[in-house]
Amino acid sequence: MTPMHDGQRVPLPDAFLAFMRERFGKRFSTADAVRAHHGHDESHFADALPDGVVWPHSTDEVVEIMKACGTHGVPVIAFGVGSSLEGHVLATRGGISVDFSEMNRVLRINAEDMDVVVQPGITRKQLNAALHGTGLFFPVDPGADASIGGMAATRASGTNAVRYGTMRENVMGLEAVLANGSVIRTGSRARKSSAGYDLTRLLVGSEGTLGLITELTVRLHPLPEAVSAAVCAFPDLDSAVQTVIQTIQLGIPVARIELLDELTVKAVNRFSKTTLRESPMLFFEFHGSPAGVEEQARTVQELAGELGGANFEWATHPEDRSRLWAARHDVYFASLNLRAGSRGITTDVCVPISRLADCIAGTREDIAESGLIAPIVGHVGDGNFHTLILVDPDNPAEIEQAEALNRRIVARALEMGGTCTGEHGVGFGKQEFLVAEHGREAVEAMRAIKLALDPDNLLNPGKVVPPL
Structure with a gap:
């Protein structure tokens, strides 16, 4: 049908x-x-x-x-x-x-230029396995082993974005089939260009509403000579967030900074069988030369200590780092286990780093007032954090309550100069916020682009711009 x-x-x-x-x-x-x-x-x-x-x-x-x-x-x-x-x-x-x-092949690795041409169905783990031995890797890591085409379509980012950027920065060009069946190629393998409209950026983040991506050229990055990871516990959430803000403002080139509140750490311990201290916690990772990594880590450790951070625990062996980040990537499913049979309504706001502490504090107050279970986790190095609001999928009143909580969180982020979605995209779940964020005229411009490229509204209809 x-x-x-x-x-x-x-x-x-x-x-x-x-x-x-x-x-x-x-x-x-x-x-x-x-x-x-x-x-x-x-x-x-x-x-x-x-x-x-x-x-x-x-x-x-x-x-x-x-x-x-x-x-x-x-x-x-x-x-x-x-x-x-x-x-x-x-x-x-x-x-x-x-x-x-089944369109998941690596078409060409250009090691000297540090880029690779792939089909859209290849996943990020498959791509990095194919790059083994080149000294290069693809850094965008949203947690799930998502396809590169899907990551481009949603303009995904993740744990490494604070250093390596999002899909917006890492897609150099692509091939796409438009609604009329024509094929276009956008961008090039050159590192910069001023030639015409930036159709690559138009399609990256379009969520399949403007064309079907069939090939991508993405940037690669050198594997770091040294990698070190650590976790640090804090007496309260504000101390952890202030550590993040000062780290970024000092220009320390950390590869990842991930925030987990105490409820999330509790969920991770139960799900992943870890023994982390159940208090607000930051996960760090440092990339670079051995001396550079040591200097970065020492500076951050001193910052954290001044703000009450304690028990810096290092994971320098690859297997220990893998276990640490596996636990972080399991946060979504770990949090769902806090309430049997629940589904999660995920918020995805992102704010300027200077407003991060205020935004998270306000969110905590909203959660407490709602009475809902909603652990907080985030890629806080770039101001992006999530709450996972746990709801009974068979309880419409509770779902409405959770959606109202989400709306309050988004409204605060927009007031602070932020966005309703830092990385998950709009789909149809966040359509209601587009006018508030961009203005009616901008949304009408989006609709005009959609109608120009897909006049019969066949490509993923009902997503991104309000239904036609």
């Missing part, structure tokens, strides 16, 4: 089904289990199944799919690994899901 624009679902056209089955054979499926997998993500939103799923192997095949969908008016949703948090992959208007997992 696929819906009309007024929300009424109608069967996929027989001619479209016949074409897809003949052209793609077993790589096109309408099986219930397959559709269920592609109509689910990590958000709290209800599942919304596509009417079919197809696995292309090349840009040419994506062109065929897009043209067939255009001919028959079938919506198209790009699918990476389904780890999104704002309903990006949910087929709210039916249609087909284009699963890029």
